[in-house]
Amino acid sequence: MAEIRPMRAEEIPFGLELCRIAGWNQLVADWERLLALDPEGVFIAEEQGTPCGTASAVRYGTRLSWIGMVLVHPDFRRRGIGSALMAHCIQYLQQHGVESIKLDATDQGRPVYLKLGFRDERPCYRMTGARPDGLPSHPEVRPIAPGDWPKIAEMDRAAFDADRLPLLRILHGEGPSAVIERGGELQAYGFARLGFNASYLGPLVSRNPDDARAVAETLLAALPAGSVYWDILPDNAASLALVDSYGFQVIRQLTRMVLGASTGSDGVAQIYGAASFELG
Numbered sequence: 159m160a161e162i163r164p165m166r167a168e169e170i171p172f173g174l175e176l177c178r179i180a181g182w183n184q185l186v187a188d189w190e191r192l193l194a195l196d197p198e199g200v201f202i203a204e205e206q207g208t209p210c211g212t213a214s215a216v217r218y219g220t221r222l223s224w225i226g227m228v229l230v231h232p233d234f235r236r237r238g239i240g241s242a243l244m245a246h247c248i249q250y251l252q253q254h255g256v257e258s259i260k261l262d263a264t265d266q267g268r269p270v271y272l273k274l275g276f277r278d279e280r281p282c283y284r285m286t287g288a289r290p291d292g293l294p295s296h297p298e299v300r301p302i303a304p305g306d307w308p309k310i311a312e313m314d315r316a317a318f319d320a321d322r323l324p325l326l327r328i329l330h331g332e333g334p335s336a337v338i339e340r341g342g343e344l345q346a347y348g349f350a351r352l353g354f355n356a357s358y359l360g361p362l363v364s365r366n367p368d369d370a371r372a373v374a375e376t377l378l379a380a381l382p383a384g385s386v387y388w389d390i391l392p393d394n395a396a397s398l399a400l401v402d403s404y405g406f407q408v409i410r411q412l413t414r415m416v417l418g419a420s421t422g423s424d425g426v427a428q429i430y431g432a433a434s435f436e437l438g
């Protein structure tokens with residue numbers, strides 16, 4: 159029976175090794191961010207002292223939480239370790255009184271989660287393409303400034319239906335950020351960062367498609383040349399149309415799943431980019 163315990167920072171190389179085996183995009187910074195959000199909420203499974211799997215549980219207040227990084231080394235699969243890691247995360251989150259637990263499930267993970275009581279919520283697409291060249295500049299768009307945070311917190315709570323501010327503040331230090339404010343009201347904001355296979359655009363939140371495009375193009379222009387990943391919820395058809403307009407293709411289709419209260423449906427129309435599969 160695997161032993162499950164909190165992961166320590168010095169064990170990040172093992173988590174990273176599992177990411178490389180699975181072909182995932184995370185870097186050291188992605189694991190560090192999870193540990194910064196909750197040092198007790200990242201888990202490692204060991205069998206007789208050998209690390210064999212990981213999972214992470216991020217709490218956005220008590221309203222919503224997100225499970226991610228569910229990875230089991232191929233030599234240890236189909237022995238119940240993935241299910242045990244999940245059960246551990248669920249217990250941890252329920253002990254903290256969260257109303258809703260979500261995750262973005264791969265086809266390999268979904269059967270495991272269905273057995274644990276998760277239900278399908280909506281599809282989630284990973285889209286990719288080359289960073290477009292020759293993008294127009296958008297004078298209205300500027301980097302996020304310290305005074306923007308109260309407005310970002312308010313708009314993000316409406317769109318995401320939970321308090322993501324600690325995450326957004328960390329992302330702000332990791333790569334380009336952009337915001338549009340008009341008439342004293344925030345219209346859109348977004349973030350981007352580097353990844354192993356591709357740069358990552360998101361999260362991106364906007365009240366309308368035009369401002370989403372302006373923020374996205376500003377972020378894209380700030381990224382290095384090469385591939386970009388951009389995760390969207392196709393239930394927001396405008397987000398799919400936007401990413402599609404750059405010739406990006408769907409490379410992975412995941413299923414957003416939920417255990418507990420349903421949250422966030424009203425805000426989907428403002429979500430033009432997710433934060434990542436492990437963060438929502």
Ligand SMILES: CC(C)(COP(=O)(O)OP(=O)(O)OC[C@H]1O[C@@H](n2cnc3c(N)ncnc32)[C@H](O)[C@@H]1OP(=O)(O)O)[C@@H](O)C(=O)NCCC(=O)NCCS
Nearest residue numbers: 228229230235236237238239240241262263264266267269
């Ligand atoms: C998805 C993943 C984490 C599952 O890990 P796992 O440890 O193999 O999961 P479990 O062993 O708990 O369950 C997987 C399957 O093994 C079966 N199983 C569990 N214990 C078993 C046992 N003792 N003997 C045989 N089969 C067993 C489960 O019933 C399940 O079967 P099913 O797929 O037919 O429903 C793993 O395949 C993985 O790392 N995949 C790549 C990364 C990935 O996609 N992660 C999910 C992200 S959302």
